[in-house]
Amino acid sequence: MNKNIILSVFFFTGIFVGIAGEKLQVDFSYPSLKGDFYVNGKASFPPGIVNSEENISIQDKQTGEEVPTKIIVVERWPDGSLLEAEILFPANAKRQRNYIAVCGSDIKRRKKFTQTAVLPIISASIGKTPQTTESIDMAVGELLVKVDKSPDIRYYWYALPMGILLFLTVYRAVRNVKG
Amino acid sequence: MRKEKTFIGEQYINFLKYLTGKKRDISPDYRREAERYRKVSGLKGMDYFYDTVASRKIETDRPVVGYFCNSVPEEIIIAAGATPLRLCNQDMHCAEAGEEIIPGDICPVIKAICGGFQQEIKPDILVISATCDGKVKLAEILSPSFPDIYFIDIPRNSDYVKNIDVWEKSYLNFYEYLKDRFNVKPGRKDLINACRITNERTKLFREIYHLRAEKTGVINSFDYFTLSSASFLLNPSDWTEHTKVLYNELLNRGTKEKEYRKKVLLSGSPIIFPNFKLLDIMEDAGCYVAADTMCSSYGHLFDPVEIDEETEGGIIRTLTLKYIAPSICPCFLGIDKLINAILENVERYGLDGVIYYNLRLCNVFEMDIPMLRSILKDRGIPFLALKTDFSREDTGQLKTRIEAFMEMLG
Amino acid sequence: MKNRITFIRRIVQIISLVLLVYGGYIFKTRLHTETGKPLFPALKAPEGYMSTTKFKQGSILWPSGDNPVLENYPPSLVCRFNPKGGLFKACIFHFISENLTWQTHIKYLLPHLTLFILLCFLFGRMWCGWVCPIGTVGDFITAIRKKMNIPARRFPDGFKAGLRFSSYGIMGVGFFISGLIGIPNFARFQCYWFLPYCQICPARLICPLFGFIKPGWEDFETAITSMFTILAWFIMGIFLAAFYFGRRIWCHLCPVGLINSFFNKGAGIELKKKAVRCNKCGLCADACPMGLKEMYERNSDGVYNQNNCIMCMRCVEICPKEGCLSASFFGKKITESKLK
Numbered sequence: 022m023n024k025n026i027i028l029s030v031f032f033f034t035g036i037f038v039g040i041a042g043e044k045l046q047v048d049f050s051y052p053s054l055k056g057d058f059y060v061n062g063k064a065s066f067p068p069g070i071v072n073s074e075e076n077i078s079i080q081d082k083q084t085g086e087e088v089p090t091k092i093i094v095v096e097r098w099p100d101g102s103l104l105e106a107e108i109l110f111p112a113n114a115k116r117q118r119n120y121i122a123v124c125g126s127d128i129k130r131r132k133k134f135t136q137t138a139v140l141p142i143i144s145a146s147i148g149k150t151p152q153t154t155e156s157i158d159m160a161v162g163e164l165l166v167k168v169d170k171s172p173d174i175r176y177y178w179y180a181l182p183m184g185i186l187l188f189l190t191v192y193r194a195v196r197n198v199k200g
Numbered sequence: 201m202r203k204e205k206t207f208i209g210e211q212y213i214n215f216l217k218y219l220t221g222k223k224r225d226i227s228p229d230y231r232r233e234a235e236r237y238r239k240v241s242g243l244k245g246m247d248y249f250y251d252t253v254a255s256r257k258i259e260t261d262r263p264v265v266g267y268f269c270n271s272v273p274e275e276i277i278i279a280a281g282a283t284p285l286r287l288c289n290q291d292m293h294c295a296e297a298g299e300e301i302i303p304g305d306i307c308p309v310i311k312a313i314c315g316g317f318q319q320e321i322k323p324d325i326l327v328i329s330a331t332c333d334g335k336v337k338l339a340e341i342l343s344p345s346f347p348d349i350y351f352i353d354i355p356r357n358s359d360y361v362k363n364i365d366v367w368e369k370s371y372l373n374f375y376e377y378l379k380d381r382f383n384v385k386p387g388r389k390d391l392i393n394a395c396r397i398t399n400e401r402t403k404l405f406r407e408i409y410h411l412r413a414e415k416t417g418v419i420n421s422f423d424y425f426t427l428s429s430a431s432f433l434l435n436p437s438d439w440t441e442h443t444k445v446l447y448n449e450l451l452n453r454g455t456k457e458k459e460y461r462k463k464v465l466l467s468g469s470p471i472i473f474p475n476f477k478l479l480d481i482m483e484d485a486g487c488y489v490a491a492d493t494m495c496s497s498y499g500h501l502f503d504p505v506e507i508d509e510e511t512e513g514g515i516i517r518t519l520t521l522k523y524i525a526p527s528i529c530p531c532f533l534g535i536d537k538l539i540n541a542i543l544e545n546v547e548r549y550g551l552d553g554v555i556y557y558n559l560r561l562c563n564v565f566e567m568d569i570p571m572l573r574s575i576l577k578d579r580g581i582p583f584l585a586l587k588t589d590f591s592r593e594d595t596g597q598l599k600t601r602i603e604a605f606m607e608m609l610g
Numbered sequence: 611m612k613n614r615i616t617f618i619r620r621i622v623q624i625i626s627l628v629l630l631v632y633g634g635y636i637f638k639t640r641l642h643t644e645t646g647k648p649l650f651p652a653l654k655a656p657e658g659y660m661s662t663t664k665f666k667q668g669s670i671l672w673p674s675g676d677n678p679v680l681e682n683y684p685p686s687l688v689c690r691f692n693p694k695g696g697l698f699k700a701c702i703f704h705f706i707s708e709n710l711t712w713q714t715h716i717k718y719l720l721p722h723l724t725l726f727i728l729l730c731f732l733f734g735r736m737w738c739g740w741v742c743p744i745g746t747v748g749d750f751i752t753a754i755r756k757k758m759n760i761p762a763r764r765f766p767d768g769f770k771a772g773l774r775f776s777s778y779g780i781m782g783v784g785f786f787i788s789g790l791i792g793i794p795n796f797a798r799f800q801c802y803w804f805l806p807y808c809q810i811c812p813a814r815l816i817c818p819l820f821g822f823i824k825p826g827w828e829d830f831e832t833a834i835t836s837m838f839t840i841l842a843w844f845i846m847g848i849f850l851a852a853f854y855f856g857r858r859i860w861c862h863l864c865p866v867g868l869i870n871s872f873f874n875k876g877a878g879i880e881l882k883k884k885a886v887r888c889n890k891c892g893l894c895a896d897a898c899p900m901g902l903k904e905m906y907e908r909n910s911d912g913v914y915n916q917n918n919c920i921m922c923m924r925c926v927e928i929c930p931k932e933g934c935l936s937a938s939f940f941g942k943k944i945t946e947s948k949l950k
Binding site: 194 | 651717718720721724727873875880914
Binding site: 508 | 761888895896897
C-alpha cells in the first residue's frame with residue numbers, strides 16, 4: 022500500500038505471559054471509510070494458562086472498559102488448555118487506543134460480540150505457534166495497524182458514469198425493441 | 201415414376217409416341233420473330249442470344265437434364281456432370297400441339313411445354329418439382345414416354361424456419377439420384393465450382409438489372425427478355441461469357457429517355473421468347489419496363505448461392521435458400537416476398553407504376569391481385585392488372601388499357 | 611473478397627487470443643502500478659481468506675502462479691488460469707464470484723464494474739464473437755469439422771432456450787455458493803468450494819495448455835475436488851462436442867456470455883434490417899452460428915440486436931440483397947450487405 026494513504030495509528034498490545042515480542046507491521050489492503058473496522062488476531066498461549074475462551078478479555082488500556090469480543094478456539098494443548106485462539110473485536114481509527122488482552126482462570130469475559138463481520142477485517146495475527154511444550158517461543162507484542170485516514174471516497178464517484186451507462190443501455194434497448 | 205405398361209392403353213402410348221416422336225419444324229417461326237426484334241435492338245452483343253432462342257438447340261456432349269421450374273437446382277445438375285435445360289415454353293404453336301393431349305381449361309404454359317416435346321430437344325432425364333399442379337400432373341401424363349422422370353417434392357409453405365429440413369432432404373435425395381443415374385461421384389469441389397459458375401451469372405445479371413433501371417432505355421424489353429430466355433438454353437458459363445460483351449456495350453450506350461414516357465415494373469406470369477405480345481404493346485405505348493419480378497428472369501437469375509459452410513450437405517442446404525425460400529412463385533405460401541420485391545424496386549428506382557399480368561387460366565397468379573392492389577393503393581403506387589394468353593386476338597383491348605394507364609400516370 | 615468480415619474477425623480473434631493468453635509473456639512487467647491512487651484498485655483476498663494464489667501447483671485452482679499484466683476484468687472469457695497470468699485478470703464471472711466470497715466493499719468494485727459496463731455498452735456481445743479466446747478455440751474445432759465435410763448439426767429453438775435457462779441456473783448456483791462460503795466463520799474455510807464455476811469451466815483446462823502448463827485436471831485430493839474434476843471433464847466433453855457438431859451452441863450455455871447478453875439490446879453495435887429489401891431467403895438465419903432466426907422473421911425496419919447474438923456479423927456478410935442488413939456503431943454505418 023501507498024505511504025500517502027497509510028497512517029500508522031493503532032497499537033495493539035497484548036501481554037499474555039510477559040514475554041515481549043517484536044513489533045510487527047501488518048499489511049492490509051482494505052482501508053475503511055469511516056475508520057471502523059474489526060481487528061482479527063490470533064494469540065497463542067502456553068499450556069495450562071487458559072482453560073476456556075471465556076477466560077480471555079480485551080480491555081481498553083486508558084479507561085479500563087471491556088471491549089465486546091468474539092473468540093474462536095483454533096487449537097488446544099493435549100491437557101485441554103488453549104493453544105491458539107482467534108480474537109475479533111471492533112475498533113476505530115480516529116480514537117487511538119491501546120488494548121490489553123487479559124487472560125487467566127480468574128478472568129471472566131462479560132461482553133460478547135456475535136454480529137457477523139460487515140466491516141473490513143484488519144488482520145493482526147502474530148508470532149509463531151509454540152512447537153513443543155518444553156520450549157515456548159512466542160512472539161506477541163506490539164502490533165502496528167495502518168488505517169486509511171483519507172478514505173477512498175472517490176471510488177463512489179464511479180457510480181455516476183456507471184449509472185449513466187446503465188440508463189443509456191436500458192434506454193437504447195427499449196427504443197430498439199419498440200422500433 | 202415408372203408405370204407398368206399394362207396399365208396404359210395402347211392408344212395412349214401410340215399417341216405419346218406420335219407426340220414425342222413427330223418432328224414439327226417450328227424454327228422458321230422462331231427465326232422470323234427473332235429477326236424482327238433484332239432489328240429493333242441495335243445491339244451487337246444480342247446477336248448470339250437471338251440466334252440461340254431462334255435455333256432452340258443445345259450443343260453439348262454431356263447428358264441433358266430437363267426441368268420446368270425454378271425450384272430445380274441447376275448447381276446439382278452441373279456438379280453431376282450434366283447440362284441443365286429449362287424447358288419452359290410459351291410458343292403458341294406448341295400450345296396448340298399440346299392441346300391434343302391436355303384438356304382445354306389448363307394453363308397455356310403447360311400445354312406449350314407438352315407440345316414442345318415435338319421439337320428436337322430431348323432431355324435424358326426430366327426433373328419436375330412440386331410447384332404448380334399443372335406441372336405435377338404433366339409429369340404423370342408424360343411418364344409412359346419418358347423412362348426417367350424425377351419428382352422433387354416440396355412443401356407449399358416457403359417459410360425457411362418451418363420447412364428447411366424437408367427441402368434439404370428432397371435436394372439431397374435428388375443429388376443421390378443423379379449420382380446413381382449418371383454413375384458419377386461428385387465431391388464438394390464440383391459443387392463449389394458449379395455454384396461459382398452460377399454466381400458469376402447472377403452477378404452479371406444483377407449489374408444489367410440495375411443498369412436497366414437506372415439508365416432509361418439502355419436495353420429494351422425485347423432484348424432483356426430474350427437474354428433471360430436464352431439463359432434457359434445456354435450453359436451458365438456460356439451465357440456469362442457472351443453477356444459480358446453485351447454488358448460492356450450497354451455501359452457505353454447512352455440513355456433513350458425521350459423515347460419512353462414512363463418507367464414501370466412488370467410483374468406476374470413469366471414472359472419467354474417468342475411470347476412478346478405484351479412487350480410489343482408496351483413499347484409502342486412508350487412504357488419502359490425498368491424492373492420486373494418475373495420467374496423467367498428475376499426469379500431465375502437474381503438470387504445467388506451463398507455458401508455458408510463448404511461441406512457437401514451445407515452447400516445443398518444453401519441451394520434450397522436460393523431456389524425455394526426466396527421464390528416469388530405464387531404457388532408457394534408467402535406473398536410478402538413478391539410485395540417486398542415490388543416495393544423495393546419501385547422505391548429504389550423511382551418507378552411510376554406497376555403492371556401485373558397473368559396468363560389466363562393460371563389461378564394462383566390471379567389470386568395475388570387483390571392483395572397487391574390494396575397494398576399498392578395504400579402507398580399511392582398506380583397498379584394495372586392485365587389478363588391475357590398467347591393468342592393475338594386481344595391485342596387491341598390490351599393496347600387501350602395500357603394507353604389509358606399511361607394517360608393516368610401523366 | 612468474398613468473406614471480408616469473417617476474414618477480419620478471424621484476424622481479430624487470433625490477435626486477441628495471442629494478447630490475452632500470452633499477455634503475461636509479452637508484457638513482462640505489470641502495467642498496473644501501485645503508486646499513486648490507482649484508477650482500478652487491486653482486489654486481493656483479505657487475510658485469512660481463500661484466494662487462487664493460495665492453491666498449490668497441480669491442484670484444481672492453481673493459476674500458474676503469476677500475476678496478470680492488468681488487474682481488470684473485460685467482458686470476455688479471459689481466464690485467470692492463463693500461462694504467466696495473461697493480460698487481464700479474469701472474466702466477469704470470476705470477478706463476481708471472488709468478491710462475493712471476499713465480501714469486498716462495493717466501492718472497490720465500482721471502477722471495475724464501470725469499465726465492464728462501458729465495454730459492454732460499446733460492443734455488446736461482440737466480445738464473445740470477436741475476442742473470447744475460448745470461442746476462438748471453438749471456431750478452430752468447427753473449422754476442423756468443416757474440413758472433414760460433416761454438415762453442421764442444427765438444434766431446435768426449444769433446446770437453445772433450455773441452454774439459456776441452464777445458463778441462468780449455473781450463474782445462480784455459482785454465485786450462491788460463492789456468497790455462502792464468504793460468510794465469516796460459517797463456511798469460510800471451505801476452500802474447495804471456492805470459485806465453483808471456474809473449477810468446471812473448460813477455459814481453466816484449455817488456457818494453461820497454451821503455455822505448455824499442465825492444468826489441474828486430475829485433482830482427487832478430497833471428495834469435493836474429485837467431484838469438480840469429474841464435472842470439469844464432463845463439461846469439457848460437452849464443450850468439444852458442442853463446437854464440433856453445432857457451431858456456437860456452447861455460447862448459449864456460457865454464463866459469461868449470459869451476463870454480456872444483458873447489454874446486447876442497447877449496445878453501441880446495432881444490426882439493422884431494411885425489411886422491404888428482404889427476399890426471405892433465410893440465409894441470415896441459416897448462417898448464424900448461434901442459430902438465431904429473429905433477423906429472418908422480422909417484417910419491419912429496425913434494430914434487431916438479439917440477446918444471444920454474438921455480433922459476428924455473418925448475417926450482414928452473407929445477405930445477398932444490397933442494403934438489406936447493415937451493421938452500425940451508434941448510428942454510423944460500418945458495413946452493409948451486398949452481393950459478393
